[in-house]
Amino acid sequence: MLELHGVTKRFGETLAIDKISFGCARGELVGIIGRSGAGKSTLLRLINRLTDPSEGRITWDGVDVSQLKGKALRRWRRRCAMIFQQFNLCPRLDVITNVLVGVVAERPLVTSLIKFFPAEDRARAILELDALDMAGAALQRAGTLSGGQQQRVAIARAMLQEPDLVLADEPVASLDPVNAEVVMEALQTICRERNLPVIINLHSLDIARRYCTRVVAMAKGAIVFDGPPTELTPAVLERVYAGGRAARLAEPPIVRAA
Amino acid sequence: MRSPPVEPAARSVVADFERDRRLFLRRRRWETLVGTLIFSGLLLVSFQHSQFFSSDIGGDPLGRIADFLGRMSPRLSPAALFSDRATQGSLASWLYDLPLWLKLGWQTVEMAILGTVVGVIGGLAASFLCARNLMPIPAVRFVVRRGLEMIRTVPEIILALILVAAFGVGPLAGIIALAISTTGSLGKLFSEINEQVDPRQLEAMDASGAGLVGKIRYGVVPQVLPNYASYALIRLEGNLAGAAALGIVGAGGIGIELQRAISYTEFDTYLAILVLMVGLIFVIDIVSEAIRHRLMRLGAAR
Numbered sequence: 001m002l003e004l005h006g007v008t009k010r011f012g013e014t015l016a017i018d019k020i021s022f023g024c025a026r027g028e029l030v031g032i033i034g035r036s037g038a039g040k041s042t043l044l045r046l047i048n049r050l051t052d053p054s055e056g057r058i059t060w061d062g063v064d065v066s067q068l069k070g071k072a073l074r075r076w077r078r079r080c081a082m083i084f085q086q087f088n089l090c091p092r093l094d095v096i097t098n099v100l101v102g103v104v105a106e107r108p109l110v111t112s113l114i115k116f117f118p119a120e121d122r123a124r125a126i127l128e129l130d131a132l133d134m135a136g137a138a139l140q141r142a143g144t145l146s147g148g149q150q151q152r153v154a155i156a157r158a159m160l161q162e163p164d165l166v167l168a169d170e171p172v173a174s175l176d177p178v179n180a181e182v183v184m185e186a187l188q189t190i191c192r193e194r195n196l197p198v199i200i201n202l203h204s205l206d207i208a209r210r211y212c213t214r215v216v217a218m219a220k221g222a223i224v225f226d227g228p229p230t231e232l233t234p235a236v237l238e239r240v241y242a243g244g245r246a247a248r249l250a251e252p253p254i255v256r257a258a
Numbered sequence: 259m260r261s262p263p264v265e266p267a268a269r270s271v272v273a274d275f276e277r278d279r280r281l282f283l284r285r286r287r288w289e290t291l292v293g294t295l296i297f298s299g300l301l302l303v304s305f306q307h308s309q310f311f312s313s314d315i316g317g318d319p320l321g322r323i324a325d326f327l328g329r330m331s332p333r334l335s336p337a338a339l340f341s342d343r344a345t346q347g348s349l350a351s352w353l354y355d356l357p358l359w360l361k362l363g364w365q366t367v368e369m370a371i372l373g374t375v376v377g378v379i380g381g382l383a384a385s386f387l388c389a390r391n392l393m394p395i396p397a398v399r400f401v402v403r404r405g406l407e408m409i410r411t412v413p414e415i416i417l418a419l420i421l422v423a424a425f426g427v428g429p430l431a432g433i434i435a436l437a438i439s440t441t442g443s444l445g446k447l448f449s450e451i452n453e454q455v456d457p458r459q460l461e462a463m464d465a466s467g468a469g470l471v472g473k474i475r476y477g478v479v480p481q482v483l484p485n486y487a488s489y490a491l492i493r494l495e496g497n498l499a500g501a502a503a504l505g506i507v508g509a510g511g512i513g514i515e516l517q518r519a520i521s522y523t524e525f526d527t528y529l530a531i532l533v534l535m536v537g538l539i540f541v542i543d544i545v546s547e548a549i550r551h552r553l554m555r556l557g558a559a560r
Contacts, residue, residue: 096275098281119276122272122276122279123272123273126271126272126275127268127271127272130268130271135271135274135275138275138279139278139279139282140277
């Protein structure tokens with residue numbers, strides 16, 4: 001189980017994350033919603049330790065991971081797989097090699113350098129791709145695939161890491177509705193079948209309502225709502241997106257010169 | 259070996275992939291094999307013709323290098339280090355013509371800067387004319403590319419010899435020679451940078467109805483300015499060394515003194531001038547690094 005205890009992150013004067021405490025258990029699919037700049041991406045990056053917290057502790061099954069360094073830090077990153085909005089594949093590498101990047105952290109340096117991966121790794125990679133219906137494209141360059149296909153390759157790469165935890169930062173924001181559904185279903189399946197905690201930043205409330213078992217809403221770096229999607233009432237949303245649409249509607253309309 | 263229980267369906271997926279992979283690798287292996295054979299053949303022939311391994315050098319080449327280095331080192335004596343020029347073993351007697359060397363050294367720097375600036379302008383113009391994504395007419399690309407190749411084939415020193423004959427002894431011939439050869443190499447490097455720009459930004463420019471010049475100014479240049487700067491600045495360093503050598507054929511700069519030092523077998527003078535040049539290159543490198551970082555960090559690109 002992942003737990004955050006009073007985690008704070010400052011960038012200079014700016015307070016990006018303000019004393020956040022929350023936990024996420026195995027099998028939970030948590031959607032994080034909030035306006036741009038509310039701190040959603042920073043939160044994921046803190047958990048994966050791509051950035052360091054200014055204050056507070058992050059623990060996994062009671063073990064503090066916020067102070068890890070060097071090898072132990074890289075092992076923690078391997079255990080919490082990250083999925084990005086822009087997929088972050090290497091477009092010039094073929095699909096199977098992109099997926100095998102998921103095991104590089106655990107393999108010796110020399111064999112990685114010459115792009116050698118044991119048959120067992122290759123078999124795991126192709127099975128992960130097959131589970132996402134992407135086995136046929138294994139030898140194609142990743143850059144030639146569509147957005148939805150690339151995101152599925154990125155998920156296969158994440159699964160090859162054998163993660164304890166999956167973090168996804170706006171994974172469907174640049175996908176069409178059909179591909180968005182394919183990707184969300186894939187993440188849901190992973191969450192259920194492998195009993196992993198999955199934390200997803202989302203812009204779409206509709207997707208959050210349909211797939212998440214729990215929704216956490218952030219505003220100005222703090223959690224303003226934490227509960228099942230059914231409790232996302234207009235009053236809650238007003239608090240989350242306050243100053244956004246609500247405020248803009250209150251502004252005087254722009255008068256155009258005729 | 260530990261293997262997880264695999265379902266028959268999964269086993270066939272893996273088998274299918276492994277078969278495709280073998281085919282793929284086999285096809286690629288042929289290409290690699292042929293390429294390697296041709297390349298190593300060429301290498302072998304070159305080694306053979308240049309007598310790289312087989313030439314009869316005789317004696318002791320390393321010893322002769324050491325001998326030469328020995329002759330280059332100045333005979334300084336600690337006691338007389340700060341005495342005047344007339345005293346044997348003083349710094350002043352080693353660097354006996356320092357003011358002239360500094361003056362010529364500075365002239366060399368000026369030549370390098372002017373040659374590089376003119377060459378960068380020429381290289382930029384050529385690079386837009388031969389970048390595949392910017393110049394739609396293949397004939398223009400072809401002509402410009404071949405022209406640049408012709409320039410690159412002629413060594414700077416030969417260019418300078420011709421230009422000294424045309425413009426007379428002095429830095430002008432050297433500056434023009436440097437500018438031409440800089441155009442030749444930067445034109446190619448810049449055009450390759452231009453071809454690697456993000457096409458999405460150019461597409462947006464196209465969609466807004468911008469013409470070629472607008473696309474270059476607002477779609478290409480802001481993206482690649484730091485890269486241009488890197489190449490231009492490394493070329494500036496090269497041109498400093500180049501300008502020093504051009505003086506040997508009378509094209510201005512410190513080279514004339516290098517030439518004189520060699521012909522009068524003043525090898526210690528030669529070393530002094532070389533040290534001076536290395537110092538100048540250090541200065542240029544430090545300054546150019548600062549410029550490049552400024553270009554990269556500045557909030558809004560130009």
